Amino acid sequence: MTGRRAFRVPFRVAAYVAGCLVAVTQLSGCGGSGHGALGGQAHVTVQPSQTFVVVGSAATVGDGLDQPMQQVWARLVWREAFPRSTIFVNAAVRDATAASALQDQVPLAAELHPATVAVWLGSQEAFDRVPVDGFATDLRAVLERLRATGARVFVGDVPQLGAVRADAYNAAIARVAADAGATLVPLHDLSVRRGDGDPVFVPNPAGHRAIADAFVAAIKGRAP
Amino acid sequence: MLAGRSVRRRAGRALLTVLAVALAATLLTSLLIASGAARSRVLDQVSAGGPLAGIEVAAAKPDPGALDSDKPRPGPPRPIDDAALHRIERLPNVKSVVPVVVNPVVIVPPVPAVRGATARSAQANQSALIRETLVGADFSHPGDLPVSVLVGRLPHAGSLTEVAVTLGYAQRFGLDRRHAGAVVGTELVIGAPRLYSALGQVRGRWTRAEIVGVVTQQAAAGDVIAPIEQAQLARQWTRQGDLATEFGVDPSPYSALFVIANGLGHVGAVRQEINNIGFSTSAPETLIESVQRYLHVVEIVLTGIGLIGLLIAALGITNAMLAAVRERRREIGVLKAIGARDRDVRRMFLIEAGTLGFLGGALGSVFGYLLARALANVVNRYLAREHLAAVSLGLPVAVLAGAIAGATLLALVAGTLPAQRAARLPARQAMGDR
Numbered sequence: 106m107t108g109r110r111a112f113r114v115p116f117r118v119a120a121y122v123a124g125c126l127v128a129v130t131q132l133s134g135c136g137g138s139g140h141g142a143l144g145g146q147a148h149v150t151v152q153p154s155q156t157f158v159v160v161g162s163a164a165t166v167g168d169g170l171d172q173p174m175q176q177v178w179a180r181l182v183w184r185e186a187f188p189r190s191t192i193f194v195n196a197a198v199r200d201a202t203a204a205s206a207l208q209d210q211v212p213l214a215a216e217l218h219p220a221t222v223a224v225w226l227g228s229q230e231a232f233d234r235v236p237v238d239g240f241a242t243d244l245r246a247v248l249e250r251l252r253a254t255g256a257r258v259f260v261g262d263v264p265q266l267g268a269v270r271a272d273a274y275n276a277a278i279a280r281v282a283a284d285a286g287a288t289l290v291p292l293h294d295l296s297v298r299r300g301d302g303d304p305v306f307v308p309n310p311a312g313h314r315a316i317a318d319a320f321v322a323a324i325k326g327r328a329p
Numbered sequence: 330m331l332a333g334r335s336v337r338r339r340a341g342r343a344l345l346t347v348l349a350v351a352l353a354a355t356l357l358t359s360l361l362i363a364s365g366a367a368r369s370r371v372l373d374q375v376s377a378g379g380p381l382a383g384i385e386v387a388a389a390k391p392d393p394g395a396l397d398s399d400k401p402r403p404g405p406p407r408p409i410d411d412a413a414l415h416r417i418e419r420l421p422n423v424k425s426v427v428p429v430v431v432n433p434v435v436i437v438p439p440v441p442a443v444r445g446a447t448a449r450s451a452q453a454n455q456s457a458l459i460r461e462t463l464v465g466a467d468f469s470h471p472g473d474l475p476v477s478v479l480v481g482r483l484p485h486a487g488s489l490t491e492v493a494v495t496l497g498y499a500q501r502f503g504l505d506r507r508h509a510g511a512v513v514g515t516e517l518v519i520g521a522p523r524l525y526s527a528l529g530q531v532r533g534r535w536t537r538a539e540i541v542g543v544v545t546q547q548a549a550a551g552d553v554i555a556p557i558e559q560a561q562l563a564r565q566w567t568r569q570g571d572l573a574t575e576f577g578v579d580p581s582p583y584s585a586l587f588v589i590a591n592g593l594g595h596v597g598a599v600r601q602e603i604n605n606i607g608f609s610t611s612a613p614e615t616l617i618e619s620v621q622r623y624l625h626v627v628e629i630v631l632t633g634i635g636l637i638g639l640l641i642a643a644l645g646i647t648n649a650m651l652a653a654v655r656e657r658r659r660e661i662g663v664l665k666a667i668g669a670r671d672r673d674v675r676r677m678f679l680i681e682a683g684t685l686g687f688l689g690g691a692l693g694s695v696f697g698y699l700l701a702r703a704l705a706n707v708v709n710r711y712l713a714r715e716h717l718a719a720v721s722l723g724l725p726v727a728v729l730a731g732a733i734a735g736a737t738l739l740a741l742v743a744g745t746l747p748a749q750r751a752a753r754l755p756a757r758q759a760m761g762d763r
Contacts, residue, residue: 154489174437174458174518183535189490189516193535198528209528 154190155220157183158256160210160247162229164308165197176310181317182223186324194219202229203243211250222251223320224287225261227278231271241277248285258287259323261316264295264306290323292316339653346649347689350736353642354693355700357635358732362701364631365728366720368624382424382590383475384600384612386417388581391609403609408581413606417588420602422595425473428583430465430560431549432567435533437518459501462551463492463519465560466587473589474546476554480510481542488556492517493542498552507714509543516540519553521563523570534566549585593617639736642689643743650682650747658754665756678748679741686740690733698729 159165159179167173174180183193194217196210203226214222224247230240244260251258262278263271275293282289295306295315306312389403409428418426436459466474469486476483476493484491494517499509517540520533538555546554567578588610590599600610654661661674701722709719 180535184537189537189539191537194532195535196532198530213532 154192155187156192156194156217157187157221157223158214158217158219159193159195159197159223159225160201160206160214160251161195161197161223161225162201163197163199164228164313165195165225166199168199169308170310170313176313178225178313178316178320179223181313182320182324185317186321187221191220192217200229201226202233202235203227203240203247206247207243207250211247214251214256215254218254219256221259221324222254222256223259223261223290223324224248224251225292225316227263227271227274228266231263231266231269231274237273237277240274241281244278245281245285248281248287252285252287257324258285259290259320260287261290261292261320264292264312264316267305288323290319292319295319339656342649342652343685346646346685347692349645350639350642350686350689350740351692351696353635353638354690354732354736355696356638356693357632357735358694358697358728359700359704360631360635361628361728361732362698362722362725363704364624364628365725366701366705366722368628370720371620371624382593382596382612384588384590384596384603384610385475386586386588386603387609387611388579388584389609390607391604406579406581407607408579409583409586409608411582413608414583414586416606417586417603417608420599420606422591422599424589424591425470426589427467427470427473427587428557429549429585429587430557430564431551431584432463432465432521432560432564433577434461434463434553434563435459435520435522436461436553437520439515439517458520461498461519461553462549463521463560463563464546464549464551464554465557465563466554467557473587475587476544476546479506479543479545481513481540483544484541484554484556486556487558489536489559489562490538491541491556492519492538492559493544493554494540495544495546495552495554499543512540513542514539517553519563521566523566524572526571532570534563536563593621639739642736643739646682646685646740646743647746649685650678650744651750653681654678654747654751654754657751658758661751661754662756662758665754671752674754675748675752678751679744682740682744682748683737686737686743687733689740690736693736694729694732697732698725 159182161179163169165177165179167177170176177195179195179197180193183191187193194213196213198205198209201210206224206226226244226247227240229235248258248260260278260282262275265271271293279289281287292306295312386409387403388406388409390405390407392402392404414426414428417423438459466476467486468474468483471483478493479496481493483493494512496506496509499505499512502512504511517538518535519538520535522531522533524531536559538559544554564578568580586608588599588603590596596612600612603610664674705720705722712719
């Protein structure tokens with residue numbers, strides 16, 4: 106065997122071994138990054154956030170719903186009308202009136218410096234037949250204090266309550282909203298007819314869906 | 330030059346010798362690289378993905394009766410404020426200090442339920458809020474945190490809309506480790522509670538965040554991990570309510586600190602210093618030291634196997650060089666006859682042996698690294714299927730350089746005997762043999 110021939114055979118063996126190693130490495134994805142123990146970190150991102158506050162009464166708390174955390178109108182509005190970074194605080198209190206909201210809800214809303222406030226009051230007063238003038242005075246105070254925070258304020262009127270007439274309250278809400286620079290969200294047509302009785306709004310998931318749609322349309326500047 | 334010519338003239342034998350050394354070096358380097366990767370993976374597991382020299386500092390005074398324990402009982406509460414944080418930062422042998430803030434929260438289950446969730450768990454979660462703990466940490470230095478990513482990634486530092494969750498969260502939806510990735514990309518609705526005792530009402534400060542990863546973590550007890558800003562805002566909200574302590578929120582600005590010492594050897598001293606300042610500490614130093622001892626034994630065994638391979642290769646070099654000396658007696662005689670000294674002949678054979686060792690070592694290092702990468706990729710595929718953190722090899726320059734240097738050195742030692750024999754060969758005897 107000459108030296109040249111002796112060289113060729115081991116050279117082929119070496120080339121074969123090297124080729125196999127490279128092939129195995131390539132096939133098994135040698136170049137793959139495979140996340141490390143800590144994953145990748147690129148940059149620091151601090152997003153600006155805004156706050157959305159809701160002022161209301163029992164229906165806004167979610168009374169009567171099976172899954173209030175998913176179905177209440179205020180939460181639907183938060184999810185659908187605002188970016189993910191928006192903070193949501195539901196200040197509503199059961200059986201709240203405009204007068205009690207001034208004490209129990211408005212101070213919290215003011216403290217949070219909200220960008221947007223949705224107000225839905227008046228049903229309790231309509232059921233209790235509170236004098237409209239007193240209601241209008243209290244609602245005006247609520248809206249003015251909320252507007253003073255610099256927030257956009259959206260105020261819903263009272264839907265059909267069956268035998269209880271809410272027209273006078275709705276007229277007051279429209280007047281006060283216009284005076285205070287708030288946006289009126291018309292809810293007075295929301296109702297379902299049950300049997301032979303008067304049309305009535307039912308705060309079930311469909312009712313909350315309808316309220317949410319009206320507020321979302323107003324907040325986004327669309328016609329409902 | 331003469332040595333080089335000799336190698337070239339007997340290329341076949343030289344190549345086989347180089348291959349023998351290369352194979353031995355391949356074995357040694359791949360074993361060392363693999364054992365190094367396995368070591369870091371095991372220690373990562375023990376330290377929950379965090380730095381090995383990590384120390385947890387609780388917002389509590391140390392309990393004098395439990396100072397020597399890895400996980401001592403904390404004493405009475407003691408707030409950790411910025412002053413305490415800076416004081417600990419300034420201690421000798423402290424590399425970094427990461428504050429941790431926790432706050433109780435409730436979570437609204439996602440609708441629709443997480444893909445792959447079992448029907449029973451989804452139904453159970455729909456009907457009830459999930460009580461959880463939000464753990465906030467500074468993600469601008471993720472390497473300083475006791476967190477290990479299983480799927481996805483960590484939230485970006487400072488993000489108010491990204492969180493990671495632990496396997497415990499995924500298990501609420503009946504998702505095991507293998508399917509935990511299904512929660513990544515879903516949205517969490519997180520509410521921090523504030524009690525209004527006059528109204529008899531708890532109001533939530535609600536935020537929405539996307540789950541970007543599933544992790545294991547040891548920063549604090551809790552299944553939702555977020556940038557510290559999220560947890561601080563939540564905590565601030567809860568603390569401003571009545572009876573915040575009812576929710577387990579103490580007045581401490583930071584719930585805990587995660588301190589990293591300059592190496593495992595300093596952990597004990599740093600813990601002692603922090604205890605002296607007046608805070609309870611815990612660290613898995615005893616456990617890690619025990620695991621390290623066992624891993625060291627494994628490394629010794631694997632290195633021994635690799636060295637046996639190199640030793641066999643060295644015997645091959647000796648054998649090849651002895652054969653070369655026998656074949657080149659006449660050449661040696663001629664060299665000596667024209668004036669070459671013993672040390673010149675010795676040097677020629679040593680250079681030849683060293684060259685073979687160096688080439689074999691270099692080739693073996695490259696092959697060993699590639700082999701280890703290939704093995705690591707096979708292992709990582711298995712780990713990925715099991716949704717476990719991957720092993721990371723990096724480029725172990727010290728191991729590669731050590732293998733080359735070791736193979737060269739061993740070849741020089743192996744070539745000493747033949748070189749000595751060639752050097753001592755009398756010129757006349759060498760010439761007369763032909």
